[in-house]
Amino acid sequence: MVLRAIGKIRQEVTFIKDVYGVMQVLKELQPDSPVTIVDEIEASVDRCGDKDAFVFEGQKLSYREFDARANRIAHWALEQGFAPGDTVALMLENCPDYPAVWFGLAKVGVVTALINTNLQGDGLRHCISIAESKAVISGGQQAGYVAALYPANDRTMAVWDFDGRSGADFEAALTGLPETRPSGERRAHLTGADGALFIYTSGTTGLPKAARITHTRLRGMARYARILGKVDAQDRIYNTLPMYHSTGGGMGTAGPLIYGATIILRRKLSVSAFWDDAVEHGATKFVYIGELCRYLLNSPQHPRERAHKVIAGFGNGMRGEVWQPFVERFGVPNMYEFYGSTEGNVALVNLSGKVGAIGRLPPWLGAKMGIAFVKFDVADEKPMRGPDGFCIKADVDEPGEALGKIGTSGTTAFEGYHDKNATAAKILSDVFEKGDRWFRTGDLMRRDKEGYVYFVDRIGDTFRWKGENVATNDVSDAVSKFPGVQLANAYGVEVPGADGRAGMVAMTVDDSFRIEGLANHLKASLPSYAVPLFLRIQPEAETTGTMKLLKLTLVKEGFDLAKVSDPIWFLEPGKPDYVMLGKEQMDRIHSKEYRL
Numbered sequence: 001m002v003l004r005a006i007g008k009i010r011q012e013v014t015f016i017k018d019v020y021g022v023m024q025v026l027k028e029l030q031p032d033s034p035v036t037i038v039d040e041i042e043a044s045v046d047r048c049g050d051k052d053a054f055v056f057e058g059q060k061l062s063y064r065e066f067d068a069r070a071n072r073i074a075h076w077a078l079e080q081g082f083a084p085g086d087t088v089a090l091m092l093e094n095c096p097d098y099p100a101v102w103f104g105l106a107k108v109g110v111v112t113a114l115i116n117t118n119l120q121g122d123g124l125r126h127c128i129s130i131a132e133s134k135a136v137i138s139g140g141q142q143a144g145y146v147a148a149l150y151p152a153n154d155r156t157m158a159v160w161d162f163d164g165r166s167g168a169d170f171e172a173a174l175t176g177l178p179e180t181r182p183s184g185e186r187r188a189h190l191t192g193a194d195g196a197l198f199i200y201t202s203g204t205t206g207l208p209k210a211a212r213i214t215h216t217r218l219r220g221m222a223r224y225a226r227i228l229g230k231v232d233a234q235d236r237i238y239n240t241l242p243m244y245h246s247t248g249g250g251m252g253t254a255g256p257l258i259y260g261a262t263i264i265l266r267r268k269l270s271v272s273a274f275w276d277d278a279v280e281h282g283a284t285k286f287v288y289i290g291e292l293c294r295y296l297l298n299s300p301q302h303p304r305e306r307a308h309k310v311i312a313g314f315g316n317g318m319r320g321e322v323w324q325p326f327v328e329r330f331g332v333p334n335m336y337e338f339y340g341s342t343e344g345n346v347a348l349v350n351l352s353g354k355v356g357a358i359g360r361l362p363p364w365l366g367a368k369m370g371i372a373f374v375k376f377d378v379a380d381e382k383p384m385r386g387p388d389g390f391c392i393k394a395d396v397d398e399p400g401e402a403l404g405k406i407g408t409s410g411t412t413a414f415e416g417y418h419d420k421n422a423t424a425a426k427i428l429s430d431v432f433e434k435g436d437r438w439f440r441t442g443d444l445m446r447r448d449k450e451g452y453v454y455f456v457d458r459i460g461d462t463f464r465w466k467g468e469n470v471a472t473n474d475v476s477d478a479v480s481k482f483p484g485v486q487l488a489n490a491y492g493v494e495v496p497g498a499d500g501r502a503g504m505v506a507m508t509v510d511d512s513f514r515i516e517g518l519a520n521h522l523k524a525s526l527p528s529y530a531v532p533l534f535l536r537i538q539p540e541a542e543t544t545g546t547m548k549l550l551k552l553t554l555v556k557e558g559f560d561l562a563k564v565s566d567p568i569w570f571l572e573p574g575k576p577d578y579v580m581l582g583k584e585q586m587d588r589i590h591s592k593e594y595r596l
Helices: 002-026 037-048 063-079 097-106 121-130 140-149 170-174 215-227 246-258 274-280 292-298 320-330 363-369 420-425 472-480 518-525 552-557 583-590
Strands: 052-056 059-062 087-091 111-114 133-138 158-161 195-200 210-214 236-239 262-265 285-289 312-316 334-339 371-374 400-405 427-429 437-447 452-458 463-465 468-470 485-493 502-509 534-537 568-570
Touching: 002 215, 037 063, 037 097, 037 215, 037 246, 052 063, 059 063, 063 097, 063 170, 087 097, 087 121, 087 140, 097 111, 097 195, 097 246, 121 133, 121 140, 133 140, 140 158, 158 170, 195 215, 195 246, 210 215, 215 246, 236 246, 246 262, 246 285, 246 312, 285 292, 292 320, 292 485, 320 334, 320 472, 363 371, 371 437, 420 427, 452 472, 463 485, 463 502, 468 472, 472 485, 472 502, 472 518, 485 552
Parallel strands: 052 262, 087 111, 087 133, 111 195, 133 158, 236 262, 236 285, 285 312, 312 334, 502 534
Antiparallel strands: 052 059, 195 210, 371 400, 400 437, 427 437, 437 452, 463 468, 485 502, 534 568
């Protein structure tokens, strides 16, 4: 007992020191600060000089060369007559020129809108226009997507192409421009509250929203490379994530740059090449998001998967059942998980390595950081309020929506979206007292008695069946643990004559998968009401560019055989295993013969 108590005290002391360290790193992030992300990266350039900033497709780019490239882009922006506060859209696959563009534009106060490289048509037009872009810079296949919207005779948008095939030749325009830094007076009026980027939400449930990323917020994103990944100048960071999002482009790019690390960059994730790259380029850490670790874990054994020097991965979205198997198989001793959103003011960091947790937040710290978890009504999809009209805090181990109190400092501010209506929808007022304002994360979390916080589900993903709330994350985890299942994506679907939504799971499987036994496995793993009625076997999972699983189309298609060509299995009442869904079962479902 005594030894256990001593261990507990030491754990708490370490935790308090870690929290203090985080607060020290973040304390300078104030909206009125005259320091910008440009100042920090330029200071790193001055320190590092000829050290490699990027390793990319067999080429190396030093910090000095990277700065020179960005300076040319800054002078190009001045030639075009862009003024501080103007926006230029960037649609480009990962490459060193990607950060060079936004870094260069920021040198003269121009904001860059980072466009998802997978977008086409109306979605692409929406993202370009919602940020009020003055021009678009693109290259490769993406330049073709842009040119399809704005042909050469369309004067409404200036289209620039690195290759010069689908727009004005951007590379040619940079030739001969000065490699020296433009005068700092060009941005002398800027403060931390001014915009640096627009980063878009992933758009899993509709058109993306443009989140306004100020210099203070971008500096904060960069600092999480140090806070979370403990990145320093000796590190070589392997980054395969899209640079148009905050983890890959903020923490995974701006972070290593301000701390003088080398970034081993890949155009996009290749599971088969992951360990080859890590070994050949001497990666020490890698940045992850979403299902990247699951993809690696589901891949065949690679001869170099333990021959690397990688000591840590840092990122977010790794599920608990993947964590320990990943560490054991690949020999990566440290995995640093965090929770945060591009636009939000709620950030949690798992500094202790507690498997499955996204952070730790004892009640005393939650009050100090302005983070709260409130009871949530799944049916009405809104926080519950008591007789006094105020929100009710969630109990220990009870799922509740995470909220962040909106303040004026860099870590508590909510800059919102370019769309004012979208911004207003994320703010909850009169939460615990009249006039207070809190940011709604849209995420359900639970906190255990030790203060460890666990992600439960996205609001809207949770559904109600047989009078009970079902968290899709729990269902996905249970399905994923069955032999042969590679990936599981759970959601709720409407059933004729039934209240709520029945569980359905879209799955990808390998050759070893057998449907027999899955029903018993799920009945043993989940409450009866959470066992999914329908399974859809997909050849490949549909994800966003940041590997988040898409659900909107799956929910709309449901188990309608007229809309779905994939095999669908049904847990038919009275049968021990799932059966293939056919016309007979469909007719009985629609005629309400089954007691579901």
